[in-house]
Amino acid sequence: MEAEQFGQHISRSFNAELENLRNEVLRMGGMVENHLDMAIEAIVAGDSELGLTVAGQDHKINQMEVAIDEECNRILATRGPTATDLRLIVAVIKAITDLERVGDEAQKIGYLASHLASNQEPSGHYRELSELGEHVKKMLHDALDAFLRLDAKDALLVVEEDKLVDDEYDMILRQCISMMMEDSRTIRRFMDVSWAARALERIGDHAKNISEYVIYMVHGKDIRHLELDQVRQEMGVE
Amino acid sequence: MSNEAAIMEAPELQSEPRRIEDATAVQEPAAKRDEPMMMDEEQEGKGHTVGDITAADPVISVRNCNVHYDDTCALKNINLDIGRGEVIALIGPSGCGKSTFLRCLNRMNDTIDSARITGTFNLYGEDIYAAETDVVLLRARVGMVFQKPNPFPKSIYENVAYGPRIHGLATSRAEMDDIVYGSLERAGLLDELKSRMDDRGTSLSGGQQQRLCIARTIAVNPEVILMDEPCSSLDPIATAKIEDLIDELSRNYAIAIITHSMHQAARVSRRTAYFHLGRLIEVDATDKIFTNPGHRLTEDYVTGRFG
Ligand SMILES: Nc1ncnc2c1ncn2[C@@H]1O[C@H](COP(=O)(O)OP(=O)(O)OP(=O)(O)O)[C@@H](O)[C@H]1O
Ligand SMILES: [Mg+2]
Numbered sequence A: 001m002e003a004e005q006f007g008q009h010i011s012r013s014f015n016a017e018l019e020n021l022r023n024e025v026l027r028m029g030g031m032v033e034n035h036l037d038m039a040i041e042a043i044v045a046g047d048s049e050l051g052l053t054v055a056g057q058d059h060k061i062n063q064m065e066v067a068i069d070e071e072c073n074r075i076l077a078t079r080g081p082t083a084t085d086l087r088l089i090v091a092v093i094k095a096i097t098d099l100e101r102v103g104d105e106a107q108k109i110g111y112l113a114s115h116l117a118s119n120q121e122p123s124g125h126y127r128e129l130s131e132l133g134e135h136v137k138k139m140l141h142d143a144l145d146a147f148l149r150l151d152a153k154d155a156l157l158v159v160e161e162d163k164l165v166d167d168e169y170d171m172i173l174r175q176c177i178s179m180m181m182e183d184s185r186t187i188r189r190f191m192d193v194s195w196a197a198r199a200l201e202r203i204g205d206h207a208k209n210i211s212e213y214v215i216y217m218v219h220g221k222d223i224r225h226l227e228l229d230q231v232r233q234e235m236g237v238e
Numbered sequence B: 001m002s003n004e005a006a007i008m009e010a011p012e013l014q015s016e017p018r019r020i021e022d023a024t025a026v027q028e029p030a031a032k033r034d035e036p037m038m039m040d041e042e043q044e045g046k047g048h049t050v051g052d053i054t055a056a057d058p059v060i061s062v063r064n065c066n067v068h069y070d071d072t073c074a075l076k077n078i079n080l081d082i083g084r085g086e087v088i089a090l091i092g093p094s095g096c097g098k099s100t101f102l103r104c105l106n107r108m109n110d111t112i113d114s115a116r117i118t119g120t121f122n123l124y125g126e127d128i129y130a131a132e133t134d135v136v137l138l139r140a141r142v143g144m145v146f147q148k149p150n151p152f153p154k155s156i157y158e159n160v161a162y163g164p165r166i167h168g169l170a171t172s173r174a175e176m177d178d179i180v181y182g183s184l185e186r187a188g189l190l191d192e193l194k195s196r197m198d199d200r201g202t203s204l205s206g207g208q209q210q211r212l213c214i215a216r217t218i219a220v221n222p223e224v225i226l227m228d229e230p231c232s233s234l235d236p237i238a239t240a241k242i243e244d245l246i247d248e249l250s251r252n253y254a255i256a257i258i259t260h261s262m263h264q265a266a267r268v269s270r271r272t273a274y275f276h277l278g279r280l281i282e283v284d285a286t287d288k289i290f291t292n293p294g295h296r297l298t299e300d301y302v303t304g305r306f307g
Helices: A003-007 A013-044 A050-055 A058-079 A084-115 A123-149 A152-182 A184-219 A228-235 B003-007 B036-043 B099-104 B137-142 B158-167 B173-186 B191-198 B208-217 B236-249 B262-268 B286-291 B296-302
Strands: B058-069 B072-083 B087-091 B115-123 B141-144 B226-227 B254-258 B271-276 B279-285
Touching: A003 A084, A003 B296, A013 A050, A013 A058, A013 A084, A013 A123, A013 A184, A050 A058, A050 A084, A050 B271, A058 A084, A084 A123, A084 A184, A084 B296, A123 A152, A123 B158, A152 A228, A152 B036, A184 A228, B058 B099, B072 B099, B072 B254, B072 B279, B087 B099, B087 B262, B099 B115, B099 B226, B099 B254, B115 B236, B115 B286, B137 B141, B141 B191, B158 B173, B158 B208, B173 B191, B173 B208, B173 B236, B191 B208, B208 B226, B208 B236, B236 B254, B236 B262, B262 B286, B271 B286, B279 B286, B279 B296, B286 B296
Parallel strands: B087 B254, B087 B271, B141 B226, B226 B254
Antiparallel strands: B058 B072, B058 B115, B271 B279
16 A cells, blocks of 8 residues: 555545645644654753743644544545545544644643743753653654555554553653652652653553554554554564 | 556455366457456466355355357456345446346346356356246346336336236235235335325336335345346435335345445445456455455545546
8 A cells, every 4th residue: 555545536636635634634743743842852951931832832733633633524424435545534533633642741741841840950860751752752753654654564663662662661650759769859840750751651652553543544454452463463574 | 557467466365166167168359369468367267356256155156157248258257156135236337247247147138149158157056047947937036126217107006016927926816915015015115105006107206116116026026136226316315215125125135236336335235246347356245345455456446546
């Protein structure tokens, strides 16, 4: 399955609609990536203002989700898409839900950043957060890229990556707990850090979901809740 | 990728050994001779249908069906079962041979002089083309509903009573009444037409006429009902009624329906067969055909892409 396929309908206006829809999803994806980027920057650099800016922009992402959702409904009603086209629409409807949630998590991180910054702590403590942040940013980016290119193999790599993110999150959580036990005055702060880590970990889950929709789009197979070995086998990947 | 190349790409899926019974009699038409690749495929018995051509409980079973009109090959090596209690949709671009295939099943092609048909066609294991087959009886067992409703210019009652009468299915007026009213009832027409039984069939609306034709078909207790674009001249309401009726009838009959509406095929059928240039490209569960077809040509057709 190739991306060009969506431009090969007999109806040219249908081609245009699908092309436009894919572009809108990527535009929304770009905006979400941007918010995530800023949120991580805000928390790592202790930039309270940036944190609040990101948090205040979330409604734009919500609006995009609603607009794309409506467009999907319109296409379902007027075109009655089948096969790959149907799978594209279904994947888009699901993917934008996950993107919107990523936006929510970025907003959460933005607020936490402004909160943490007011505690005036050295930013060095947030190095692990920074690493986890880069990791999930890359996952999200790769998931969107696989979505654009309809690349199920790359999507599978993102799915596999999620395990590592979960491990990193566990590590941060353990660190936070030991810090809080050592010095009870840090409890507020490390609660915030662990909330932020939790938000990043959730973003990894959403990137994984989006990747699963890519695999569904390409192979017509729902791999959710399957073991990875089973997925590789179904996809014919070693 | 060209269509021919795409046809050859079809993965092999052989569910039954093929019998080439009359290979010499099947000539490639002149126009196709410049495609040796494809002929080789065919001679090797490759380029088969994707999916599963068999049905668990076949009522009709077709193997190696080839049809020519003079020198033009209209169907090439078609293998397909139609199962009891199932609705199978036949789809494909105009001229791909859907009607030709359907007409083979109740020997409507016999009336076309130029048609030459080879292969085996069984109805419950009996050879449809056997010399001793009574064609009139066959067409009662394998009834047909056409694109344009074609009621007789007689009363509504007579339209339905005609078949049972020539087949001697009723011994008294009361029995005949039962058959006629029962058939109209099953066709969802009785309430609408009870008080108009003496009106002419041709005085009805298009949708009513089509349901009258279905009542006429089921009045003779068929085993199979063939429908060739039965809703193409009907409005959405009449179409919905016919579709409900198909649903209802599928409990008792095997039904094959040709339609150019993808969504109708998706709605009414359990299996779908995709024909392309005289070949049966893919047969599978309707859900699969419309969400994740196995052959590129099927995909192009159901999604409305350039083939
Ligand atoms: N009576 C006939 N004499 C000669 N050729 C015929 C005859 N009937 C059909 N054909 C040819 O056989 C091929 C298949 O025709 P058929 O009517 O089976 O197609 P179809 O799939 O039913 O098309 P449509 O969707 O337009 O009804 C076509 O090329 C057609 O021109
Ligand atoms: Mg036809």
